[in-house]
Amino acid sequence: MKPETKAVDIDRNIGDFHYDMAYAKDAGRGLSDKTIHFISDVKEDPDWVREFRLRGLKTFLEKPLPTHWASKDLETIDFDKIRYYLAQGIAAKRTWEEVPEDIKRTFERLGIPEQERKFLAGVEAQFDSEAVYSNIKKAVGEQGVIFVGSTEGLKKHPEIFRKWFGKVIPIGDNKFSALNAAVFSGGSFIYVPPGVKVKHPLQAYFRINAENFGQFERTLIIADEGSEVTYMEGCTAPKFETTTLHSAVVELVALKGAKIQYITVQNWSANVFNLVTKRGLAHEDAEIKWIDCNIGSRLTMKYPGVVLKGRKARGEVLSIALANNGQHQDTGAKMIHAADETTSNIISKSISIGTGRATYRGLVHVPKHLKNCKNNTECDALLINATSRTDTYPAITVRGTGNAVQHEASVSQVSSEQIFYMQQRGLTEAQAMSLSVNGFVNDLVRQFPMEYSVELKRLIELEMEGSVG
């Protein structure tokens, strides 16, 4: 065993640390058929999954980078230098006591509040590519809820898993969804039986923990008829010198009358490319709500979407993005109306600090033959410094009569008068700035669960620290 001082590398920021680990399973760098077979062998994939991965690889290699509309920064990703699979070979744990001490320490360092630890009974946590801790709350299990890692899900529950896997987000949806299809590992699989309302939010914590190691988790949540579930994910990442790629795929399926709420608070370190595809399929009278908060990363591209497939389905995206120096948050939402009387709501708030850049991209589609569809889109941007930047690209196609759409956008700045006023009450410039920013996002943060809103407030304060003076 290495001495503890060597094993822990703690940087200035919370989350900027990692443990040295002996990676038992390592696919090496770069991507080829060989990599896929290695992953499938190690994970003992069923044939159909191996097949799925190979198709993913083919599509990934064929598709160009989307730089005709997205940031050219994508070209700096060296796909040959990335490790696509890494696992410690630790089996999923059932009780908190069985979790290795060093990993517990990691969670502690991540600042998971005490209160939340009590909830850990319902937590599926991922450390690197494999879940090292998973404990399904007894009550949830009794209700027939399945809450496991995606690998376990596809093996043990193929009849449900296969039906929806890759259906909401097909392999070829985009280059990065194809990449995920090829090398996915980790993530959660949740199935909620008809009529079951899961009382506590199900949570997952994960983080990247190896240089040049891309994390490609894959989550699938199915809420059967009339059921309700809330899922929360939060992650911080250690800071490394070379770029790190994170490319997840999250698929949600809400059957008739079901409700899914998916909450993300992410705080990536400044070298991470976070290229995520998230989409939900809402059947008749179902509701899907994405609450998405993006802090950190070098480039985040993420546009959670809802396909409103059944009559009276509802979709919502509430998002907050904070772009600090050198960071680009390219985020937004997609609402695809595909049935009558469907409604969607998008509220997006972004904050740009220093040379940070926030881009909003929205897609709202209501075809001509539909009736009584409604969309509301609000996007507000806050610029902190003169060098901060924001862009808005709303694409709203609403055809036909009897469909209503509403779009509001604003760009504001924290004025020097406002800061002076707050300073006159005794707040330092940094405190004043951070209070203003918290005020700007306040109405959205209120919709977050308590423990997340506290965490978020703290993250914003941390981010604001270097922005003045």
Add this chain to the structure above:
Amino acid sequence: MNELRVDNLHVVIGDQQIVRGLSLTVPRGEVHAIMGPNGSGKSTLAKVMAGHPDYHVTKGKVTMDGEDVLAMEPDDRARKGLFLAFQYPSEIPGVTIANFLRAALQARLPEGEELEATEYYAKLYEKMELLGMDRSFTSRAVNEGFSGGEKKRTEILQLAMLAPKYAVLDETDSGLDIDALKVVARGVNTMRGPNLGVLLITHYQRLLNYIVPDHVHVMVAGRIVRSGGKDLALELEERGYDWARESAGEMAVTR
């Protein structure tokens, strides 16, 4: 030396000279009023004392209990006991009055010490009652969508909560109807006492019927041209600022 003291102050904004050699002393425990016509530099004086970044002091001193105020950051001045009730208070979208005041009080505590929440709310509700403010106000964002009267009351509420050593009230009476004016005056009068020095800046004599000053100063063209007791305000009301201007002229000649 418990006093707020302004000594031969000269202030410019851009290349415009606004305050030209103003001197004034407000001992703690006294209420002083500054009256003056529009453009005499009253509000500039208030902002300079609080440390507004747009104004530049070219000469002179401001001290609080002997300490050099001009050398301090605006937030330092505030924490050390200088309060400015703004003529046009800023809106802070999304930040509730309760959270704002809490943050302001927290900023005055030593590091590691937490504001006691129940005591805080008890005090807040007590002061709000004094100012005739409904409790629901605490959850409204600071000054956002407030009427003129509500803004001024909120300023006085902050004054009451932060309990400074010296308070500068910049045209707190402007835009208030008589009832609101009485409420605001009641708030200030309640706080009056040996621990607070007040500098009331006003255009009209009206406010001084409700907050009776110990001393009145008349400011014209960036200087105090006349000082006296509370009767000076009445005299000024009667004879108008032209009379004061003439006095200023005389003063300039006789100097």
